[in-house]
Amino acid sequence: MTDRRFPRSVYGVGDEPDPRFSLANERTFLAWIRTALALLAVGVAIEALALGADPVLRFIAGLIFIALGAAAAVYGWVSWLRTERALRQNRALSGPTAGVYVVVGVVVAILLLVAGMLL
Template structure:
């Protein structure tokens, strides 16, 4: 390779993920990518649920409905950021042979969905 050419690891972004270590088995990288895409789907579902609560105007108290919608929208934004960070940390861990990171926000997602559900139920019963 000439001095001006870039290797595969140099051309990929983010560099902090790809600049160190060795290429992992492609099956593991593809599985990591599928997990990232699952986070994207989860994020889209949370965002769509939050928007639908307000757009469909269910017969609930407006304040509770809006609160639940905002919780779901915030969770959707958190989920996509978590998905990207998790993908990057897992890919880097595989490249350098380190232990894989654990799920860091599972309880936050579950708790937020429970809060949104409780807000909707209270708004319907109020």
């Protein structure tokens, strides 16, 4: 019987891993999606609430949060693909890479908001 699961680039290779590992990988993916939604919500809220910050800096900070949210969603999917493929091929897992970029982006956006409020 042919495996009809999507994506075939993942499920068409290797052997079935222990379900616990696949489920942990899925939970990590969903955590990245929750993070992406939170970042998007913050970006929208910054503009919707019209905080007492400089409008240009507030807009840039909102864009940073929205861009980070979109990037987090994409990273979550790509990371899930790589990890699931590695599990199926009994290869070592790659280390996390996106966390530091999210932290730096959030700090920069917050500093922009603070600077905009102080101006």
